[in-house]
Amino acid sequence: MTKVKNINTWLTHLTNESKTSISVDCVIFGYDDEGLKVLLIDCNMPPYEGKKSLLGDLVQQNETLEDAVIRVLQRRTTLTDLYFEEVKAYSDPNRHPLGRVVTIAYYSFIKISDYKIHDSEDKHLEWIPINDIDKLAFDHRLILDESYKSLRKKIRNHPIGFTLMPEKFTLMQLQNFYETVLQIKMDRRNFRRKLNSLDLLIDLNEIQNNVSHRPAKLYSFDFKKYNRLMEIGVLDFAI
Amino acid sequence: MTKVKNINTWLTHLTNESKTSISVDCVIFGYDDEGLKVLLIDCNMPPYEGKKSLLGDLVQQNETLEDAVIRVLQRRTTLTDLYFEEVKAYSDPNRHPLGRVVTIAYYSFIKISDYKIHDSEDKHLEWIPINDIDKLAFDHRLILDESYKSLRKKIRNHPIGFTLMPEKFTLMQLQNFYETVLQIKMDRRNFRRKLNSLDLLIDLNEIQNNVSHRPAKLYSFDFKKYNRLMEIGVLDFAI
DNA sequence: AATGTGTGTGTCACTTTGACGCAAAGATAA
């Protein structure tokens, strides 16, 4: 009987030769009234000098990948309730000039105003509008593209968008958000009908003021109701 | 200016201390007329003696994760056109008794009849019906559950199912497949209408014979048309 | 008082979905 070497069956020792470095890379999407942006950092590493890259770091021995992601995300933010999703692992042996580094990509999505960048130490850190991004260092352009695709899919079925709105928002602000992120146009009346049928918006009985046109009504999102419906599994959230 | 240590910005050397072992684990789903099964192997590793585990292996220095998956899948099969999907990375520092092993989980889905198991050397390898699986070694039960969830989602929007049918199949065989995998009941007439509206089945103008009831018509799947429609991006595949 | 600008609303035609019953085809048993 041929002994099939397999890490899940027989005892094997883990040799150093087969160990590799693991990193996490985060596509940090940000939203503000200017649109959708991604947080990028200057990369000084040959041969990618002058290019920008995603934020990431090596995973330490005693932490999970998620721990590492939280570390990367929290280094420059005061956010505690961080949202992130795993996208994919990238493992081309030549993807990193320092040697073999397998990276797991994640994306996050935050309100730009909640993200405090300490200018003095982070001159090289910048929010770049998604449509202005050209080539990136490493395979980060690929990672970005696949993450963005993943985000667009996710956002239609999960209320991520609402966490990025101000506490009180108008329906037009919300629609702009979806149009910007999804890069599509939506019909105003149909959008409103859809949102109405979800029945997850709270009409605050307030209106905008100081706008030079008919003021819009303000709403907030009913997170409580959303969570309740999700728990009992009765929610068809789709925008 | 505080230098932010970051693998994507400044040169750092990759120390051995931060390197870890990486493995891939494959949830190999199989389908035959008895239903949906998973290929499992006996695990002799303390403390999991007597339990079963997924198939997996360590990732070698010069291969991608996908290479490793193909290696694991092809060890016991003659299949060449392997389908697999990445599910998620599992990185709990204590998930493996041999030491730290980060694993990336994949699932595959094949026709059981296409999978040749060499009995003599693989007595410990077995197809287990999905509903008969109890606890597994390591965190493999969790991996299985999340993979199965992922598969159920995928299968409604991708024609994976058709590759698991015999070349010629009846609509009832196809419906059974979806009912088995999704673990739901479907209305026969509505199912047929749906399939018909997709317009991807070829009516072979043949019927079953030697069945003790009205013989069903035989169909095959129009992979050519499917691929053509996918390329031009005009296909709303949903079952 | 007129203008500009974004807000708020309803309808119609079309498609999709879920629920549902009955006759036909072949094999088998009486």
Next chain:
DNA sequence: TTATCTTTGCGTCAAAGTGACACACACATT
């Protein structure tokens, strides 16, 4: 030969959802 069994194949109806589309209103500005 006939009756019975089992599975196939088909159509309709009501309900819900989708996409397209136009006009009056409210506020600020001039």
